[in-house]
Structure formats: C-alpha cells, structure tokens
Amino acid sequence: MRHTREEGIQKLKKELNAVILVHSYQRGEVQDIGDYVGDSLGLCIEASKTDAEVIVFCGVHFMAESAKLINPGKTVIIPDYNAGCPMADMASGDELRKLKAEHPEALVVCYVNSTAEVKAESDICCTSSNAIQVVESLPEDKEIIFVPDKYLGGYTAHQTGREMILWQGYCPTHQKILPEDIRKRREEYPDGVVLVHPECSAPVIQEADQVGSTGFIVNFCTESDKKIFIIGTEHGIIHRLKKLNPDKAFIPVTERALCPNMKLTTLSSVLRSMERLETKVEIAPEVAERAYKPVERMLALSGQGVNRK
Ligand code: 13P
C-alpha cells in the first residue's frame, strides 16, 4: 500500500521516536505535521523538554543548532541543510573577538539568530521575545555588545534605556517591510491592528500598534477581540494565525516579506530526511560547550531548568 507523505512521516516518527519541531515561518503543509509550532524561544524550550530520541527541526540552521546545543546526545536533523539565516551569517566568531578586544569589559548579548561560534563568544543569548528581559537582567554599570541584529538591538536599547554597541547585521526579509506599506494598509483597513516583528527597522516599528516575536503576535491576535490584523513579519505566520483564528482577517503588510530559507523545507524533504536520518547537525564539542552556556543562562531566566541530554 502506498503511503501519503504525511502518513510516511507519521510512521517514521513512531519508528524513530522522533519529535517534529516547526517554526511558524515554515510552509503551511510543514506546520501541519509539527508536534510543536512556535517561535525561537518556544522551540528552544520544547527542545529542552523533549524525551524523543530524534529531533526533526523544520526551521533554519541556527534553530536546529540551538536544539543540538541543548541536546548534545540526541540526533538532531534538519531536512534541508541549505536553510541558513543570512543575518546569523553576518557575524563571525573572529569578528566578534576583535570587537570584544576593543571593549574588554563589555558583556555580549547574542540574538539566538547567530552561529554556535558567535554564541561561544557571548555571555547570554536572547530571542526576540525575551531580549528586553535579558538586557534588564545585566548589571547597569556594564557596557553591552548586542550581536548581530542592529534593529532588534536598537529596539531593545530604546525600550530598556541602555546604551549598547550594536553589530550591524539585519534580516533581509524584514528589511523589505517599509513604513509606507503600513500607511497604505491602514488606509485600506482603518480598523486593522498593526503588529510587527522587532527585526523590522525603527521607522516601521514607529508605525506599528504592537511589536513582538512571532509567539507574541500569535498570542495577541488570538486573545484580542478585534477582527482585522495587519501583520508585519514573514508571510508563513499567516497560515498559523488563520488556522487558530478562522473568524478573523490577517493581512500581510507586504507580500514581499518571504524568507527563502524558511521555505526550503517541504513535506518531501522532511520525509526524505527522516528516511535517511539526514542531515545531522554536528557542532565541534569545544565550541558546543561554550556556546551552550549563554543559551542555558537565557533559559534559566525564563524559569526553564534544563536537563541537558
Ligand atoms: P521569532 O523568535 O519571533 O520566532 O523570530 C525568529 C526569526 O527568525 C525572525 O526572523
């Protein structure tokens, strides 16, 4: 009997004792086979709680790498190894070491959208949902380097009143969202609530009603009694929003905000990767030990004790 791809994935999931973790920018068909769909922080927390032996990570490379840092003894596979994050690739360990040498007293906060090498040079990690809390947890007399997202860093500096040395990285997908796109949508939908991700530029953030991570956007829209939402982040989230809120309307600020890397994963690549147990995420042990520390500190701030497996 021929199985559909979904049936094949479910069968392998049992055989492998696997869990499928999915970021909310993934294609709708991939979100629909996920055991957990969420934002970067939620995915890290799920990875830290799972008893599964194999983690199938449908997202981009740094997310799967974070799951591996938390679970060095488990098999973590990423269905398409080319699914990287251009913003994470805008900072290298070498460059960060140079900047640290110029500011020897500074603490380094790394956005989770970073390579393991960069995490290994950092003091504490953050995601877009806890950046403010992470920065507020640091001693007031300390200089802070924030790497690699200049927009999330700038927004966090503004919200916390802390001066920070900002790495000049950015997300090419969120960069495509423009303030004039929001103004146009407000004219079309005067009752619409505008929500944007903090990876957007400062002028875009200024136009918004709410700013937050993908998890925040999903929770806000689901709990709100408003009916129309104008969404300023990657397009894949619209699938999740509509699925959870079939009676509400979700309008993207712009159709241009598509992350090509997030779209590389398909049902076929998930099935193939589970059949072949490919591609395994591997991190050199000496890098992994140092890179795990900032992630552990971040999870501890979220009240999340980790039983590293
Ligand atoms: P979230 O932490 O909001 O899921 O964002 C991850 C990301 O890559 C945004 O571009």
Ligand code: SF4
């Ligand atoms: Fe990276 Fe931007 Fe894609 Fe998120 S949306 S994975 S930050 S390129």
